[in-house]
Amino acid sequence: MILLGLMFAHAAGQISTPATPRPAPATKQALICKTRQETGSLLKRRKTCMTRTQWSRAAEENGRAAQQLTQDAAGRPADQ
Numbered sequence: 621m622i623l624l625g626l627m628f629a630h631a632a633g634q635i636s637t638p639a640t641p642r643p644a645p646a647t648k649q650a651l652i653c654k655t656r657q658e659t660g661s662l663l664k665r666r667k668t669c670m671t672r673t674q675w676s677r678a679a680e681e682n683g684r685a686a687q688q689l690t691q692d693a694a695g696r697p698a699d700q
Contacts, residue, residue: 649673 649671658664670678 651669652675653667653669655665655667658666
């Protein structure tokens, strides 16, 4: 019975609930999804989703790794 009375009082606006401030949403970047074909399969595909910042960071890291591989292989004979 008390619960029913509280429900009616709240519905009538007699009981106010304190407003809780919502935290400002962090600046979210939209996800960019790319699908690539699996090596060795005609049908298998892998989907990868990252933000624009993550994609650019991955591209930089891959570029550095490729450059390092090229530099390391440049001084070695072809049979090794």
